[in-house]
Amino acid sequence: MNKVKLTIDDKQIEVEKGTTIYKAAKQLEIEIPVLCYMNLEGLNIENKPGGCRICVVEVEGRNNLAPSCSTEVWDGMVVHTHTMRVINARRTVMEFILSDHPKDCLTCAKSGNCDLQNMAVKLGIREIPGQEYAEMSKYKTDFSPSIIRELDKCIMCRRCEMMCNDFQTVGALSAFHRGFQAAVGPAFEMDIEDSPCTYCGQCVAVCPTGALTEKDHTRDVINALSDPTKKVIVQTAPAVRAALGEEFGMEPGTLVTGKMVSALRRLGFDYVFDTDFAADLTIMEEGTELLDRLTKFLAGDKKVKLPILTSCCPAWVSFFEHNFPEMKDIPSTARSPQQMFGAIAKTYFADKISTKREDLVVVSIMPCLAKKYEAQRDEFKVNGNPDVDFSISTRELAHLIKEANLDLNKLPDEDFDKPLGESSGAAVIFGTTGGVIEAAVRTAYELHTGIKLDKLDFEQLRGFEAIRKATVDFDGTPINIGIAHGLGNARKLLEEIKAGKSEFHAIEIMSCPGGCIGGGGQPTHHGDSSILKARAKAIYAEDAGKPIRKSHENPYIIKLYEEFLGKPMSEKAHHLLHTCYFDKSRKIEID
Amino acid sequence: MSNIKVKVKEKDLNTIKEICKSFDNKPGELINVLHKTQESFGYLPAEVQEVVAQELSVPVAKVYGVVTFYSFFTMLPKGKHPISICTGTACYVRGAENVLQEFKRQLNIEVGQTTDDGKFSLSCLRCVGACGLAPVVQVGDKTYGRVSPEGVKEILAEYSEK
Numbered sequence A: 001m002n003k004v005k006l007t008i009d010d011k012q013i014e015v016e017k018g019t020t021i022y023k024a025a026k027q028l029e030i031e032i033p034v035l036c037y038m039n040l041e042g043l044n045i046e047n048k049p050g051g052c053r054i055c056v057v058e059v060e061g062r063n064n065l066a067p068s069c070s071t072e073v074w075d076g077m078v079v080h081t082h083t084m085r086v087i088n089a090r091r092t093v094m095e096f097i098l099s100d101h102p103k104d105c106l107t108c109a110k111s112g113n114c115d116l117q118n119m120a121v122k123l124g125i126r127e128i129p130g131q132e133y134a135e136m137s138k139y140k141t142d143f144s145p146s147i148i149r150e151l152d153k154c155i156m157c158r159r160c161e162m163m164c165n166d167f168q169t170v171g172a173l174s175a176f177h178r179g180f181q182a183a184v185g186p187a188f189e190m191d192i193e194d195s196p197c198t199y200c201g202q203c204v205a206v207c208p209t210g211a212l213t214e215k216d217h218t219r220d221v222i223n224a225l226s227d228p229t230k231k232v233i234v235q236t237a238p239a240v241r242a243a244l245g246e247e248f249g250m251e252p253g254t255l256v257t258g259k260m261v262s263a264l265r266r267l268g269f270d271y272v273f274d275t276d277f278a279a280d281l282t283i284m285e286e287g288t289e290l291l292d293r294l295t296k297f298l299a300g301d302k303k304v305k306l307p308i309l310t311s312c313c314p315a316w317v318s319f320f321e322h323n324f325p326e327m328k329d330i331p332s333t334a335r336s337p338q339q340m341f342g343a344i345a346k347t348y349f350a351d352k353i354s355t356k357r358e359d360l361v362v363v364s365i366m367p368c369l370a371k372k373y374e375a376q377r378d379e380f381k382v383n384g385n386p387d388v389d390f391s392i393s394t395r396e397l398a399h400l401i402k403e404a405n406l407d408l409n410k411l412p413d414e415d416f417d418k419p420l421g422e423s424s425g426a427a428v429i430f431g432t433t434g435g436v437i438e439a440a441v442r443t444a445y446e447l448h449t450g451i452k453l454d455k456l457d458f459e460q461l462r463g464f465e466a467i468r469k470a471t472v473d474f475d476g477t478p479i480n481i482g483i484a485h486g487l488g489n490a491r492k493l494l495e496e497i498k499a500g501k502s503e504f505h506a507i508e509i510m511s512c513p514g515g516c517i518g519g520g521g522q523p524t525h526h527g528d529s530s531i532l533k534a535r536a537k538a539i540y541a542e543d544a545g546k547p548i549r550k551s552h553e554n555p556y557i558i559k560l561y562e563e564f565l566g567k568p569m570s571e572k573a574h575h576l577l578h579t580c581y582f583d584k585s586r587k588i589e590i591d
Numbered sequence B: 001m002s003n004i005k006v007k008v009k010e011k012d013l014n015t016i017k018e019i020c021k022s023f024d025n026k027p028g029e030l031i032n033v034l035h036k037t038q039e040s041f042g043y044l045p046a047e048v049q050e051v052v053a054q055e056l057s058v059p060v061a062k063v064y065g066v067v068t069f070y071s072f073f074t075m076l077p078k079g080k081h082p083i084s085i086c087t088g089t090a091c092y093v094r095g096a097e098n099v100l101q102e103f104k105r106q107l108n109i110e111v112g113q114t115t116d117d118g119k120f121s122l123s124c125l126r127c128v129g130a131c132g133l134a135p136v137v138q139v140g141d142k143t144y145g146r147v148s149p150e151g152v153k154e155i156l157a158e159y160s161e162k
Helices: A021-027 A084-099 A115-122 A159-167 A202-206 A218-226 A244-248 A257-267 A275-298 A314-323 A337-352 A370-375 A394-403 A425-431 A435-449 A487-498 A529-544 A555-565 A571-577 B010-022 B027-041 B046-056 B060-069 B089-093 B096-107 B149-160
Strands: A003-008 A011-016 A038-040 A045-047 A056-059 A077-080 A147-149 A174-176 A183-185 A212-214 A231-236 A271-274 A360-366 A390-393 A467-474 A477-485 A506-510 A587-590 B005-008 B081-086 B120-125 B137-139 B142-144
Touching (some): A003 A021, A011 A021, A021 A056, A021 A077, A056 A084, A159 A487, A174 B060, A202 A212, A218 A231, A218 A360, A218 A394, A231 A257, A231 A275, A244 A394, A257 A271, A257 A394, A271 A275, A275 A425, A275 A435, A275 A555, A275 A571, A314 A370, A314 A487, A337 A360, A337 A370, A337 A555, A360 A370, A370 A390, A390 A394, A425 A435, A425 A529, A435 A467, A435 A477, A435 A506, A467 A487, A487 A506, A555 A571, A587 B010, A587 B046, B010 B027, B010 B046, B027 B046, B027 B060, B046 B060, B089 B096, B096 B120, B137 B149
Parallel strands (some): A231 A271, A231 A360, A360 A390, A477 A506, A587 B005, B081 B120
Antiparallel strands (some): A003 A011, A147 A212, B081 B137, B137 B142
8 A cells, every 4th residue: 555545625636655745735736835845856855844834734633733845644634725724824934934034125135036025925924913022133144255144034944954964965054053043054153164165056046035145246247347448258157048038037948048148248248258168178178188097097007097077166176175185186177167268368368359467357157156266266366366357147147137127038149259259069068967078078089089979969978867877988998977966976976986986987076956057046946946957958959059069179269279278288278277176174183 | 265173182082082982973873972072071162063073974063053952052161160040930930030130140141151260150941850949049069949039149158268
C-alpha cells in the first residue's frame, strides 16, 4: 500500500504515501499560499521548515490547524484549505509577521518583487494590530562588495540558511537568537566579508524580503555615463539575454539579445560589447591549458595535475580558496570571461580607440553577485584601477532600463559592436551548466585531433542532474568529463579528487542551480525551477542559430592573437588572462 | 576575505579536542559537546566555538546559532559567585521581579552580565523545584528562600568579604 486516498476541498485524489498536503493539493490545482516554503523541483532544493504557518489548513479530526507544507497525508484524510478558520489564522499569522517588520516598503530594494509584500496584498492586510507590543530588532546593515544584509527585515523563513548550508555547503549563514531578535547571519554576527561566504548570491536569490539584496551600482553607472570625459563600454554575460525579458513581462526563456543591445545603446554606452567574446577567449586559454596538461599526462608525466577544473565562476573560486586551499593548483589558471574582457578592453581596445586606461570605464552586466566581488579583487587592478569598474546584475540592468523610460518590448533588435562584440555559439552556452565544458570540448577536440567535428551538440553534457559524467572519444583517446552545479555537488567531486579516486580528466563547476542562468543576480524565480529550464533552452537555441559555433573560429579572436597576444598561453596572455589563487581558510593557531 | 586566524591556548585546544573525541567527533553531538565544554570553561567564547566547529566538522555559524538559541549557554564568563534568580511562575507571582531589579541596582549590571571585578554575575532560571520557598535565589550552590528586595543587600554582604 504505497498509495493513499484523501479529500481536499471536496475533491478526491490518490497520491503516493509520504506526500505532503501542499503537494497533494497542487496535483488538484489547488494552490495553497506559502511563504517560507520553497521547492525548486528537479534540482533537489526544498525548504520546508514549517515555520511561518501561512500554509495552514483544516484537517477533519485534528484539533489544531496543520502546516500543509510539512504535514504528510494519510488514508481517508479530509482537508479544507479555505475555511473561515483557515483564512482568519493566515491573516493573524501575517499580522504577527508584519508587526515587527520595518515598514519602509516604498524605498526598499525588494519593493514590487517581495514575497512578503505580495502575501500582504493577497491576504488583503489593511492594518497591523499589535505592533505596539512588538519589539523591532536593530541590527546594523552589513555592506559587502556583493551582498547587503538588513537583518531587521528577516522573517526567519530560513531559505537562505538552507541554500548556504544544504545546497552550497558553504556554511556562512545560520539562524541565531530567538524571539524578536531571531535572524540569520554568520557566526558571532561578524560581517559577511569575514565569513566563509563565496558571494554566490543564492541567499539573495531566494530571500522573500529585502533582508538580503545586492550591492547596487546603478548610480555609479549613471554617473559614469553622464561624465563627458569618460568612454563607457559595456559587456553582457550570456545568461543575461535569456532572463532580462522576464523583468518586462515576457515569458521565461524569451531571448532578448538584440533588444538588450538596443537598450544599452540608448542608455548611452559608447560601445556595446559581449562577454561572450571573452568566453571564446577563455576557451582558447583554458582549452589550451587542458590540452597541455593532457598531452603531458598521456606522455607519462606523473606530476601533471588532473583533472583540470574550470575557473570561470568566481563563487566557485572563493569556495576552493576557503575550503580546499591545498588543491588550489588544480583549477585552470584562466581568468573568468568578465576579467579577461576587462583586461583586453583596458589594453588592446583602449589602444585602438586611443583612450587612456583611466578614462575608460568598463561596466559588466552579470547574472551574478560574486562578479561584483571578483571585479574588485586586487589581482585584477592596475595601479588601483580595476579592469572591470562596475559589475551590475540582470535585475539592476532592468532597473536602469525602466528608469530611462525604455520599454524593452518595443525596442528594435540591434547587433553588438565590433571587435569585442563578436562571439561563437560555444561562448553563449557558458550561461548554463555543462556549457563551458561543451565549448572547451568543441575546441580541444579539433585542436587535438585535427579532425573537424560533424556534430557540435554534445547532448551527454547537457541537462540539470546535479552531477553528470560523460566520456568523449578524442579520436581513440577517451576523455572523462565531470560536471557539477551547486557547490555541495562540487564538494563531492573535490572530495573524490582529494582521496585520489577521481576518474575525470576535466571537470566543470558552476555554483548556481542550472549554472549562470540561475545566478544570484537574475530576475527572481520565486521558487519556480521551470523558469531556469526555460532559460537554459533559450541559451541552446541561441547557440544553434549562430553562424560560428566554435571559439577558435571566431575571426576577432584569431585577429586578437595575431595583432596582440601571439598565441594562447603566451607570456602576454599569461600576464593579462591568467591569475593565481589564495589560501583563505580559517586557521586555528596556538596562542 | 583574507585568511582568518583564530588564536587558542594549547591547553584549551587539547581540552576541547578531548571533549569532542569523547563524543566521536559526531556533528549530531554538538549540544552535548557544548554542555561539556561550558562545564569545563564556564562559558563559550568565540574561539572555543571555532575549535568545536572544526573538530565536529560543522560550520561555526551553526555552533553560534545553537549557543545563542539556548539560554543555558553563555558567551560571557560567569562571576566568581554566579547569582541565579528564579523567575518561574511561583517565584514570579511572589515578587521575583522586584528581587531581580534590586540585584541589578545593587550590582549595576544587567541579566547575563558580570561585575567588573568578576565577583558576581546575574542570570535568571525557571524553577528549581522549591516553590514552597518562593521567591528563590541561588548563589553558587547555596539556595536562599523567601527573598525580599530588602534582603538582597544582606545576601551580597555574605560574599563581599570573601
